[in-house]
Amino acid sequence: MVFGEAKRYYVERRVLERMSATGSGTFASYFTRLRTDAQGEIEQFVNAFTVNETYFYREDHQLKCLTTDLLTERIRQKRKGDAVRIWCAPCSTGEEPYSVAMWLLENWPLVDEYEIEIIGSDIDTAVLEIARAGIYGKRALMRLAPHLIEKYFAPLGAENWQIVDDLRTSVQFSAANIVELAQTRPYGQFDVIFCRNVLIYFDDASRRVAAENLFENLLPGGFICLGHTESMSRISPLFEVRRFADAIVYQRPAAGST
């Protein structure tokens, strides 16, 4: 992650938050704590810097593209009962992978014909805990129609809702830093990867490394969806750009094609 001068305020806020949370009176004492990783401060520090603003059905045009075009193309070379693997990296507090699962249940009539595997990964272990718990407030649910909330959530107190158990267990969450090949490789290859709004926070070199790692995590012919302001063409020549009715998506070329 690289923060330019324009992000100074953002950085200061996070450092002050951590100083206050750890009871450090001065920056020097906090910095010592960070350098010695006292009480796991490095992880806490990283967690404070990761951006966790998201909500259900965000950028749903990509979800539409997933069921209309991407999966239709992917299953052409599969047999009934084969795995369809989808990776949300990063997944933040889980809204995105759960949205994928809900979207498939609502919009993909082949949901019982393939073995669907949805994995959410993030570098931030604190958000993964929230994702696993699957408890959300009003803001996260703002784009969801009431019948979807009724179907896939159970009210928890007056202000929160929890994802129903079957949906919760249909998504696996685990930690991964997409810039570290040793961390991405064990996940194997996917049909579709959602990697939205994270590469914008990286510098050019890290962006390229992440793109190359994610390329390895795609099956030949597999797709990667970025945030709507991001372009893979600026980062790496490995992918083919595909234009579908609802979204622009990048593809690992199928085996045998040039």
Place this chain on the structure above:
Amino acid sequence: MDPQKTILVVDDASLVRLYYRTALEGAGFHVVEAMNGLEALEKLLILPVHLLVVDINMPHMDGLTFLEAVRRKNRELASIPALVTSTESAAADFAAARAAGANYYLVKPIDQAKLVQFAGMLCGVPR
């Protein structure tokens, strides 16, 4: 008014259980779930069930072994109708399901409306 019928959905994929559950609950059925044949046998010991919806390929105890076990139980359990659901669609698969005690067989993918319709038929409550 019919008393509410209870359907036991047996499938190892939680997404599939949820897919069937929402369809069946939407049509007024009460749904309980099991993730394999062993758990399903346990559920049958504690709950009155009017229909089994059973996948074939599952870990620990597959659907056909489960059905065979159910058909060997006392008459009350042995006579629960069973709808087998599977991605397999060869004649040999249909025959094996019939031999295990299936009342009907639907090949995945199963349309939610079709599932509701067949569940209603097998429970004797048209939907």
